[in-house]
Amino acid sequence: MAPPSKRRPGFSRRAQYGLFLSYVVAAGGVILALLLLIVAVIDPRGFNGLKGLALDLTAPVSSAGRGAVRGIGDGIDSVNAYFFAASQNEALRSELAQRRRAAIEAQALRQENRRLKALLGISQRAETAVATGRVVGSTFDSARRLATIDVGGSDGVVIGQPVRSVDGLVGRVVETGRSAARVLLVTDGGNSVPIVLARDGTPAFATGRGDGTIELRTLEVGQSPFRRGDVVFTSGVGGIYPPGIPVARVLKVTRDLTIAQPLADPGKLDFAIVLPAYMPQANAPIAPTAPTAPPPAPAPPRP
Template structure:
């Protein structure tokens, strides 16, 4: 006998209980809802009490659920921040490197401006300046200490003229061409410069050592007047170098001499100025005039009477 294709729930005990429970829940919900509506209409205070009790019961559950949601959000933020940390660090490193380069360029520009201002003040303070030119190069390892100045005879530069910068004396012109000249630096062994101590005016002279330093000897025999930190300036003795130009600072004292470091470093100089060779003033000696009336016993305007 063929079975019927549409069975009713009553043939299955589980389906029958499920359907019955659904009806009970629906009817119970409807009755509870209707009761709550009636209570809210006829007894508002009682409905408020019921609503407060429900809030008391559901508050812990809501708090726990909210905490779980917030914790999940924080975890998501942590994961996102960790995921983006590498990219952010790379961007920060790039920005830091750019800022460092800009800072170095700003400091270099500031230093260059300071040098140019010092040189400008030096030029304005000097009444005689033949040329202002760029130092093209300078020797650092050869036995002779030379530098090339981009100025020559066309600018009035001649052999024997002093060369200085804002920091101090550089040397003197050794020979000149039309547009360039060779400068004999202070540190060359053949360059001797008369100097004096700014502290007490003691005369001395410097000689290049060929290694970037100067040897200083006093003209006063029998004592060593130098102290570490003393400043040396040109004395003007013998001509060529004008007096009062900063030369070097004493770095070490030994025996009857001292070691000094030039104040002007040609390796770090951009520009230098050339001045005319200094000529010391000639001291005029007064010769007594012969007294035409000597031995006569009479002054001018008077005559002897026999």
Template sequence: MAASGSKRPGFSRRARFGLFVGYVVAITGALIGLGLVLIAIFDPQGFASIRGATADVTAPVSASGRSAVQSGGRIDNYVANWWNAGQQNAELRAELRVARRRLIQARATELENSRLRALVGLLEGQSEPIATARLVNSSLTSARRTATLFAGRDRGVLPGQPVRAADGLVGRIIDSGNSASRVLLLTDRSNIVPVKLARDGTPAFTSGRGDGRVEVHSLEAGRRPFREGDILITSGTGGIYPPNIPVAVILDVFGDSALAAPFANPGSLDFAIVQPVYEPPENESTTNPDGAANPRESGSDSPETP
């Protein structure tokens, strides 16, 4: 018959030793706890000393653990702040782009409004303009210097009418369609404009060079009336262009001729004004520069036969 198993925890010496140690630790802990209770009851000062000594031993360990916990918390905060900073930077960059676009739009609107205000101020006290319209393009490389005006016969624009801007003279209409017209610019070689010096009224005329500049020639032979920086304005002689419109400023002087730069740059203009063809007063149109009556204007085409 087989022997029945033992009811003890085990036959191993290690198991018996572990069980014994567990009993010893439990009993020792109970005795220490009982002793601490008795000391706390019968000797409070001694128990306070024991508590102080325990605090002295456990304080460094507690401080180290707290530092480790705080360091871990700071690392978490650093990571969270870094992540939040990245998101905030992206949001700020997006807001900056939107603000920059709005600023550009505001500046463009302000510039356009200032030019329109200048045009409105320019028209005050003058004859009623034919039309105010946009210059949509201008030629830079072709043989002729022209620009396209977004106004045509539907608004009363016809060939021969002068075109100006707030800065100065632009040119004159040479072709007009139903809704758009072609402007012969001041800098075209075939465009000759009677002008005078704003300084003293010396008469002259300009002709385009085809390169964005104009040549100025004096009508008084043998004189050198031009100076660098002189301002040229329309004289109104011969009609078409009204008088006193700014035309150009003189850059270089060559004897009785000069090189000048127009005030109005078609490449940077937004709006232009089409004005009626200027008709000089009758006394101006019937008198030649020497003060004598023009026989054609006075009604006689040929000298009388004695």
């Protein structure tokens, strides 16, 4: 094996000075480390002061370096956001649409729960309710105003029973099947309901006009007692409809005509309650008559 070369690193003074300075720096570093070690062992408090001084001297440099790194990172994020803005906007739109659909579904559930609770309260108050069903269809353009509910003969529904909702009177049953029934709405021209004015108890009749509204007529000829905004209820006269069910609200009053809007809008009905036909009782029971004495026996003939 050839012996290592002992030649100097060239004839360049710069190279020689550089090598000499590297040796001096290395030796100085070793000496400084030894001095720091000795200070740390002999005077720990003074060594902590030196560390604090070093920290104070290096903190601005660290802060500047951190700012530079953060600036570079922000620049990279801005570039990424610029190039990926379309995909991010699409994701945000999709998330917004999902949240909007969820909010609409939650609102619909709250509305349905509110109606179901109201129906439950009516069912609890009306212990003789026959059945509660969902409205599955109704006519709007036909000359006859009818609705279909998903309860029928198997649930105890028969022809002639009144039907109401949370808002008010719907109509009466005119056809029944085993699992469905058809209801003649109060807006039909063939449906006439005895009513009373809630404000003063004036008796009247509510007759459907076939166009989604109701015409109100009093029993006496004269000035109309109705006012815009008045509410009418069933009176119970004549049977079928129990008294006290809201029917309609007055929309328009003229000299010869009073038009009202039914409170139970067929287009917005979800559920309906079938009630038994109302049978009004007599105002006073008939007093029983006293039994009559038997006629006296005929006298025997004289001889």
